[in-house]
Amino acid sequence: FPVTISGKKGVLTPDSDGYYTVVVGGLNTYNSAGEFYTAKGALALFEGSSHFMRRIKNGALYAELGHPKKPAGMSMEAFYNRVISIEETNICGHFSDITLDFNFGKNNPQLNNPELIAIIGKVKPAGAKANALQLALENPKQNSAFSIRGLTENKYVNGRTERQLTNIIKFDHVTEPGISIADKVMSPVLE
Numbered sequence: 001f002p003v004t005i006s007g008k009k010g011v012l013t014p015d016s017d018g019y020y021t022v023v024v025g026g027l028n029t030y031n032s033a034g035e036f037y038t039a040k041g042a043l044a045l046f047e048g049s050s051h052f053m054r055r056i057k058n059g060a061l062y063a064e065l066g067h068p069k070k071p072a073g074m075s076m077e078a079f080y081n082r083v084i085s086i087e088e089t090n091i092c093g094h095f096s097d098i099t100l101d102f103n104f105g106k107n108n109p110q111l112n113n114p115e116l117i118a119i120i121g122k123v124k125p126a127g128a129k130a131n132a133l134q135l136a137l138e139n140p141k142q143n144s145a146f147s148i149r150g151l152t153e154n155k156y157v158n159g160r161t162e163r164q165l166t167n168i169i170k171f172d173h174v175t176e177p178g179i180s181i182a183d184k185v186m187s188p189v190l191e
Helices: 042-046 051-057 076-083 130-138
Strands: 020-027 036-038 061-064 091-101 117-125 145-157 160-174
Touching (some): 020 145, 091 130, 091 160
Parallel strands (some): 036 160
Antiparallel strands (some): 020 117
């Protein structure tokens, strides 16, 4: 198990309701494609009035197993509709809470990014694909990763592609994180 924080065993313990605390994304950081996810404008999506936060408040924010893939022959409109929807037969987890940790970058100097804001989620395996998430969270030798599913406005600024989130659909359980910190290894409660 590629534990990057020395002394950790890779054990993640759920809270009394069965929810695991994990890092599911980040702002003011690069994704695996070298694009910069800026906090500018995105922070409003984490306010109580947003559609995304209403989903959490209503107990209706779920994770799917993997991101949707566009099958050959599917129109872009049909694929867009799939991206913004939740497929009940592919649900692997339920989120009870999503918060921002504005000090994550400062508290993890090894990341060399004091401006990094971590997106922290409380997730519990649920739905038809719950077993895949459960096994990944419980196995100390297996990492579990997440990736944001959202819509962005992309701009080329100061020599880099900046992605500003304009809508957050949800977070998906994936094999490798889109943002390097969005996995079990970086959980603030990992033992």
